[in-house]
Each structure stands twice: as structure tokens, then as C-alpha cells.
Amino acid sequence: MNIVFNKKSPLYIQIFEYLKYQIINGNLASGEKLPSRRELAEMLGVNLNTVQKAFKELERENLIITEMGKSSYIQRDISLISKVRGNFINELVNSFILEMEVLNIHYEEIVTILKKVMNQKN
Numbered sequence: 211m212n213i214v215f216n217k218k219s220p221l222y223i224q225i226f227e228y229l230k231y232q233i234i235n236g237n238l239a240s241g242e243k244l245p246s247r248r249e250l251a252e253m254l255g256v257n258l259n260t261v262q263k264a265f266k267e268l269e270r271e272n273l274i275i276t277e278m279g280k281s282s283y284i285q286r287d288i289s290l291i292s293k294v295r296g297n298f299i300n301e302l303v304n305s306f307i308l309e310m311e312v313l314n315i316h317y318e319e320i321v322t323i324l325k326k327v328m329n330q331k332n
Contacts, residue, residue: 213254221256222263229264233273233284234295244274244282 213228215221232238244250247265251258265282268274272290276282285291310320 211250211253222260222267225250225254225256225261225264226267229268230271230273230294230298233268233291234298238284240284240288240291241286242284244284246281 211228213224215224229238229244238244244265245253247261248258251261254261265274265276268282269276271294272287273285273294274282275285307320315323
């Protein structure tokens with residue numbers, strides 16, 4: 211795992227977000243077994259409680275399933291992962307639109323800017 215930690219947010223949130231992105235992007239496959247909490251804590255050089263908090267958030271969002279006393283797995287129900295992905299995308303877009311409104315940038319200008327940026331990436 212290539213997590214680069216920063217000081218802006220708690221470590222468990224950074225681990226949670228990293229794993230969430232990996233799941234909703236399909237980099238971690240449905241049904242895939244995750245390392246144990248202890249293994250992941252050692253891999254990342256963080257406290258076990260930090261990883262436990264991150265896993266709790268993933269469970270809360272139904273992205274992982276943990277069998278009591280056993281391993282954790284990526285959610286097998288792809289429709290649930292799709293729903294989380296859709297909600298995440300909507301949150302990003304709404305946040306972007308709000309920021310543009312604060313800057314008094316209107317729809318047509320946003321579309322023009324997006325097209326220009328996307329064309330530069332291709």
C-alpha cells in the first residue's frame with residue numbers, strides 16, 4: 211500500500227479514505243481478503259487502534275464485511291459498492307459546484323473550463 215500520510219487529518223481517516231478509494235475504483239476486488247488489522251498496522255507503521263478505527267468506518271459504509279474473529283473482506287455485493295461510489299461522486303461534484311458558485315462562475319463557464327482541462331489531459 212502506498213499511503214503518504216499528512217498532518218491535516220487523523221491517520222485513521224487517511225487509511226479509511228485510501229482503502230475506500232481502492233475499493234470504489236476496483237483496485238481492491240469484490241470479495242478480496244484484506245490483511246489482518248495487525249498486519250496492516252505493521253505494514254503502515256501505525257498503532258493497531260488506528261487501523262481498527264479505519265476498518266470500523268469501512269464497515270459503517272458497507273464496503274467491507276468482517277466475520278467475527280475472522281478476516282475482513284471487500285463487500286461482495288457490487289451494487290452496494292456502486293452505490294457508495296455514486297454517493298462519493300455526487301459529493302465531489304456538489305462540492306465543486308458550490309466552490310464555483312462562491313467564485314461566481316456560472317454553468318457555461320464551468321463547462322468550458324472542464325472541456326479545456328479534459329482536452330489537455332488527452
